[in-house]
Amino acid sequence: MGLLLAIGAGCDSRTKNGARESDATETTASAQQGETATAPENTQNDAALDQLAEDYVRLVLTLGNHDKSYVDAYYGPAAWKAEAEADQASPAELASRAEALLAKLPQTTEPAGNLQALRQHYLKTQLSAVTYHAHHIADASYRNFQREAKALYDTEPPVQQYAEFEPVLAALEQELPGGEPLHLRIQQFQQQYRIPEDKLEAVFNAAIDECKKRTKAHIQLPENESFRLEYVQDKPWSGYNWYQGNAHSLIQINSELPIYIDRAVDLGCHEGYPGHHTYNTLLEQKLVKDRGWVEYSVYPLFSPQSLIAEGSANYGIDLAFPGEDKTRFERETLYPLAGLDPAGAEKYQRVLDLLAKLKFAENIVAREYIDREIDRDEAIARFQKYTGMSPEKAAQRVRFVDTYGAYVINYNWGKQLVQEYVEQGADSQDERWRKFAKLLSSPRLPSSLHW
Template identity: 50%
Template sequence: MTTPAPLNAAAEQYVKLVLAVGQHDKNYVDAYYGPEAWAKEAEAARMSLLDIGGRAAALVKEVEDVPVPDDALLAMRRRFLLTQLNALSARVRMLSGEQLKFDEESEALYGARSPRHTEADFEAVHAELEKLIPGPGPLPERLTRFRQDFVIPKDKLDVVMRTAMEEARRRTLKFVKLPAHESFTLEFVTHKPWGGYNWFKGNATSLIQINTDLPIFISRAIDLGAHEGYPGHHVYNALLEQHLVRERGWVEFSVYPLYSPMSFIAEGSANYGIEMAFPDAADYLRDVLFPLAGLDPKRADEYSRMEELNKKLSYADNEAGRRYLDGEISRDAARDWLIRYALLSPERATQRMAFIDSNRAYIINYNAGQDLVKQYVERQAGPGATPVRKWEVFLELLSSPRLPADLR
């Protein structure tokens, strides 16, 4: 398999353009482990947004002029570069002042749109939660009180988190071969708009940070361990590095622009990875994490039923974000909407609004991304597929240049 020389040249220019955008948007370059000289060059040059946009448009034409390769993987690489460059151009326009509607933005940056949901969709879930958590007062308040019994004590947070992450790692390594030296460092931080973050450093290493601004519920140990670590972001980045950067020399994968279609795959696969690694999550919570955290295992099944129902409200984030960012409701009204329909506590609704303010339509990547990845894996694996077969399809996705359009 021989890559057309113009694609290799375009890949290098693409990386340099991503780094150039990073000089105007501190969140844009989520990870970079390519040549240090390129990063220094971008910092020194500080190319204007106008110039970046012009060069990106010219580069798109260069890649379009490359005939579609017969090899499926190379054709995917060509399509990846075009898709990422178009998203980069959209981000440059936004940084230059162009305003997009929520759906327009998600399509331009992530190559996808979130399905629409009505209040009635969420109220149907509320009705199920009402039966599980009866009593006086509004449902959001009852749910908040109920969940307080399942907060990980601060003095147990480190051991619970590390135990869940190591279990996620153990389970993932049964199906995937990672470099022998792969590793992660875990840190607890505060004053962030997110709950957890993976900072991939290259050489199959990550810094995983957990935000402790708000109390952390016991199920989040599994969610964060799998999502940020195994088989989530850490594994996704390590596999791209191993198979595409090191083995094939595709430099475009040495940089990860956050506001791009890559994030739809990254977040969607990381969320789906929770289910892949922990199909028995309720049992693992009851038998391992509840005792470790000093919580009552007899209430574990009740708690797990509540969390399973609560996950069905995830699209309420997208609806609040769409209405707020499209100017249909105020920020305060969006926060109240999250309390009413996503059943968030006032503190968590405030934190969620901070995330939406910072990342805007990025929120679709978690739920719409998860749904598309799940559908793709299950369709490719086939009806009645064994766990081994599903893992094969899942890991092939994580190791490839596939983007949202390739999963439909």
């Protein structure tokens, strides 16, 4: 899955009717190992878990009848999908089914570093999220930001206050002095770095290729992995990765708002390499094809898996372009392709670094809006004031919260959790890549990151 950002990459690319195709024909020499597998106690227990996994997949598909955003990806048996579409069960009935499946699993799962324990924990935690979402569909008053974050994403994000971001806003005032409201000065400043529409393809092609080059030096993907890129409009997100199965993604970029030069690398990494496309491809290969774990053939968007997906996709940008690498690559390669003056690249990056420190302020606005402490207009105003968004971007973000609720935590809080997991005890860049690839190939969820 891939909300907010979007891109993919390949060696052999071609453009047709606005869509860029890529078929990767190379793999890397550094395949990563997943978690340690342990022998099952008996095949009967394995068979029971396999049946529960199938029931879980069917349950998720059926709940998708009541929420068109819920099933983000599915590449299992077509018959299961057809049977689910014909199932007339209500959300309340589906919540009961989820609870019945949960009752078949142990109440507690002992921390362990083996795949069997992680698989059991995955099913239990994902089923808990299914139960909550079914109850929410049945009763919209069920909604509360913190409760939703815990129930759907297996985590408790920090509760912060606007005052914590005042020093960052003050630093932005110094970088961009003037009499107009700060968000308008930020918008005017960013306009200097807007990619002209007729340069988008060249810029994105170069960014995508570099993201893939850096990723394939550390992670091996199937030889047949590929993607298709489309430009769309009138969406509540900036971009989306629709994983199709068999190592293929459809990646859509929302071009209705300006796209700035920094977004090319961000999108290339987040949605493609080493982000969503890489994550989904590894899960399919390592867990579905190699192990036959059918639960990974379906991706419920509102689930703990999304925190790992979004957090790893955002952290993957920093992993692929550490330190000054991103600014250097943009200045030397992307700015000339876009016809932009690279002289301001360093200042632009300073402003971007400050804006990145405001990301957690988005959670505050979303929490107040979801909890009905502020209305839509005030939410738009606060997104502008505390995160530097343009009026158009702020309105789009409110549409995003209307559609996806507390999902916003997966980008900032998710990135922090993934970063802490990957970098703990990893002193070298190679070791960080190794742990990152291991995470992307495993059943780990937020509450099992510390195992």
